[in-house]
Amino acid sequence: MNIREYLRQGRLLLFDGAMGTYYAARPGRAGARCERANLDRPEEIAAIHRAYLEAGARAIRTNTFDLSGLDGAAAVGAACRLALDAAQPFGAFVFADLGPAPREGEAPAEHYRRMAELFLKQGLTHFIAETLPSDEGIPELARFLKERCPEAFLLASFAAAPDGMTREGLSGRTLFVRAAALDGVDGVGFNCVSGPRHLLEFVRGLDLSVLGGKPLSVMPNAGYPTVLGRRAVYQGAPDYFGELLAQTAGAGASIVGGCCGTTPAHIARAAQALEGPEPRLFAQPAPARAEGPARPGRNPLRDKLEAGKRVIAVELDPPADDNVDGFMEGVRSLRDAGADAVTVSDCPVGRPRADSSLLACKIRRETGAEPLPHLTCRDRNLNATKALLLGLSMEGVHNVLLVTGDPVPTQDRDEVKSVFNFNSRKLIRYVSGLTGHGLSVPFQIFGALNVNAPNFQKQLELALEKEEAGAAGFLTQPVHSPRALQNLALARERLKGYILGGVFPIVSHRNALFLNNEVAGVSVPEDMVKRYEGLGREAAEALALELSVDIARDMAPYTDGWYLMTPFRRVELIARIMAELRRDGK
Secondary structure (H helix, E strand, C coil): CCHHHHHHCCCCEEECCCCHHHHHCCCCCCCCCCCCHHHHCHHHHHHHHHHHHHHCCCEEECCCCCCCCCCHHHHHHHHHHHHHHHHHHHCCEEEEEECCCCCCCCCHHHHHHHHHHHHHHCCCCEEEEEEECCCCCHHHHHHHHHHHCCCCEEEEEECCCCCCECCCCCEHHHHHHHHHCCCCCCEEEEECCCCHHHHHHHHHCCCHHHHCCCCEEEECCCCCEEEECCEEEECCCHHHHHHHHHHHHHCCCCEECCCCCCCHHHHHHHHHHHHCCCCCCCCCCCCCCCCCCCCCCCCHHHHHHHCCCCEEEEECCCCCCCCCHHHHHHHHHHHHHCCCEEEECCCHHHCCCCCHHHHHHHHHHHHCCCEEEEEECECCCHHHHHHHHHHHHHCCCCEEEEECCCCCCCCCCCCCCCCECCCHHHHHHHHHHCECCCECCCCEEEEEECCCCCCHHHHHHHHHHHHHHCCCEEEEEECCCHHHHHHHHHHHHHCCCEEEEEECCCCCHHHHHHHHHHCCCCCCCHHHHHHCCCCCHHHHHHHHHHHHHHHHHHHHHHCCEEEEECHHHCHHHHHHHHHHHHHCCC
């Protein structure tokens, strides 16, 4: 029977469960690649397909979720033969399984088209793109399939965490609506990451009318993993899973199945529950929560920028030990000198210092100054980032500078031990999308802009992407050269957001050499370096004051304020610079 006719009859389609975790749980298979087994151990893959079909599944997926490092054509051919042979006696549908596109290499659209061509050559016309963190490449895949095979059926399934966000920092609801609007996408849904109760609650909050009659698909994990003997193990009971899946069908899903941790026993119990009477409620229905507009909250920095007034943000390095007295004294001095915000870097140059978020909360609570903490992507995943942001919001901190961050220095020449799971653009998009997903007051997000970059056009392209992702403005690297000033002027022409021009007072000849040679993103002209030769501290500070004020005034036409960086905790010097700038009213 044609799958569209099957679904139009109001029949529920039960998919199989997990292949990867079920295969890994077999004796001697822990850590083995199940996709390689299509070629090396085909009898085991065939047995798993049959087990799910005997449990009641009427749709199975080819064992092709991740073919990286394998001969794609050979693996696809073997996987298709195994799935088709297993499904034939049961009259079950076979879906070509496409996992997320690789993060590196060919573009997602090209990857999906290439894989789809391989499956079409094997005679498969049903496709599931699953565990998707974004919809990148899906519109192109949908168009390609309809052009090459008009009868093709494409199911797009996204992976949303219990908070409704994907690992790319995108809203599952937004992706759901966008995919449902695509002509070439025949069904939309969610799988993986979330357990059955959380995914049921999430589905109950969706507006299913946007589907326009297309089927909703839901395939949760068996629960959440625990680590036993270096292996992730799911302990969700089949009875619990089956009853929750039946409730999910009652909430509007017409395609259901299982993902990580599910086994034939889970699918068998689901088949029974779906055919039985009204399932008992393991989870009470969660009332749909309207996502109204976020509370604007009080944000003096944002209010001043929106009023068209110039602002001054001052950076003060966090302490490298647990003695915070000098740091807090500096914050109070900057506040009293008229700083509109005090920015706190996140382990600059990759060296451990006091946490910027904790210091921001302390600043806000104890001084009343407006903090602007830096948050990096280094050594922190999206869950940890959200936890920090929730804490900041609770403390009334609603301005953040989001940057990729410097790598951690290491003694190993060929190895950087820092962990970067995402970049600043993805982080900005994630934080921007959190409003309504746990954050009632939106953050004002700033990004970094390197006006000293040799290829400034590339920096502008990245900045435009940051604006599109949700950045409200930018803090620039220090401006010392005519070229940097020209780049700043170009940025003013191209960018819509606020720009705070970077000012770093150079306080000695040695300081100038250090900046030029050891600090990424800073460039000091040689003639400026020479002006500091032979100067004592007092004379060097006088020169720093003169040059900094001149640079700040030169930047004024292209900026909405200044971003002053405090060298060596010399707060008095920064206060003198601010006084000059306030005096001339610029």
